[in-house]
Amino acid sequence: MRFNTTVTSIKEQNNLISDSIYVGQVLNISTTTTSTEIVTPLKDPEITTYTVVSGDSLSVIANRFNTTVTLIKETNNLTSDTIYVGQTLKITH
Structure with missing residues (x-):
């Protein structure tokens, strides 16, 4: 795991109700070092x-x-x- 976190944690931090994300969506990811990185999915959707x-x-x-x-x-x-x-x-x- 790149950020040493869980799907559940990412969903909670971003108020997501499903596991689906889309290109251009900005996600807040708090890691165990309490820093936050912005991640955008790389694959373009069809x-x-x-x-x-x-x-x-x-x-x-x-x-x-x-x-x-x-x-x-x-x-x-x-x-x-x-x-x-x-x-x-x-x-x-």
Whole structure:
């Protein structure tokens, strides 16, 4: 482990509810020496444009693209789980 910390600790320090992070996201990481480094993920995510079809839900779409509902909502500035047939979503995965 580069920073001698845990996933749980990083999630708590950054108020994250899932293990997913995205390119450009800034993370605070307190190490055992109490210093803080800023870390950004190195891999660029793949972005797909998806059009909602009948029977879709955010969880169905998230599973299809191996991502999370939270990330889909954040990427598309959604404030609820409601989506509509014909709606176009950006999917980061």
